[in-house]
Amino acid sequence: MKSFKTLLLSATLTTAATAGLLFVGQSKASAATTYTVATGDTLSTIAQKFTGNTDLVNQIATTNNIQDINMIFVGEQLTIDTDQTATPVQTTTPVVVAQPAAVQTPAPVVQAQPTVQAAPVQQPAAVAPTASSAKEWIAQKESGGSYSARNGQMIGRYQLTASYLNGDYSAANQDRVADQYVTSRYGSWDAAKSFWLSNGWY
Template sequence: MKSLQKILLGTTMALGFGIFGTTVLADTLYTVKSGDTLSTISQSITGDNSLINSIAKDNNIKNIDLIHVGQELNIKTDGQAVAAPTNYVEPTYQEETYTEPANQETYSAPAETSSYTGNSSSAKEWIAQRESSGSYSATNGQYIGRYQLSSSYLNGDYSPENQERVADQYVADRYGSWENAQSFWMNNGWY
């Protein structure tokens, strides 16, 4: 009898996968890629933002605005069949090395630009102008400085050098490049 149950269950599951195509039951393992947010991941799975808090809770994410490329997220769907994320692309990894910059006595900000010309420095400056008018001392609630980074990212060091370093790392982790961050900002009004 158990053998017959296994055969029937296996056949039923095979037919179900054939009929319903790319559906996911129960839990899904999702690998974060450049540009992902909990909101975009939830949108790709359920079509709305209903999974943001549960993804954060289930994966011990303390700051829902901070996920990292390559991070694997367990996404629970409470046993309901939902469409698999359509934008999933297996991430590629490139090993990076960090070298501490040489001591600098002064810092000069990049020259202001009024329009986007297509390179990283102009995209970076474009975002800085929209976020803070280029001011390292601008504040907006918990958001600090030229790139309006969360104070938790800056760890109490609001120096221009740290703001630049943290902003570059944030954009690299989240978007892959300043051009991608600018494109996201243009579509959403924030980055």
């Protein structure tokens, strides 16, 4: 039969062993967490993420050999000693940093709109209407349709002399004077074309 001292010693050892196991279990619960520094992070905000307050700043700096608590770098990995390991889920907040960049993407779309307005500028270049196909036919025969063509004393699209154009060689004046010349001499551009076909000039 065991003595009372033996039973008491056994109970004491059992209690100490149980307490030791509990202590080991508690030390495992306070495992360190590795955190990667994201854009906009400071030691203060990191401490807030993990503990809900900024009291952990100096502890993080000491654990990670940070000399200046105001200087950490994006991508740097920090070891955080805390029991509240569930809160690092908040590290998804750097996604907010990417949002301003997405807001800037509509700007190029706005800048692209003025290029649509460039199309109407080309329309005046196509303004070279002719009163009839006969007028255009004569213009092509005389100058290839060029308002700047010259052949000796003959000037412009309809190869008129400088005296007819009165020193104004603009396209509008060339068309106006050519219409007057043909009307007074032939009556119409069709008649002028018939004369040209017979004589090689009008």
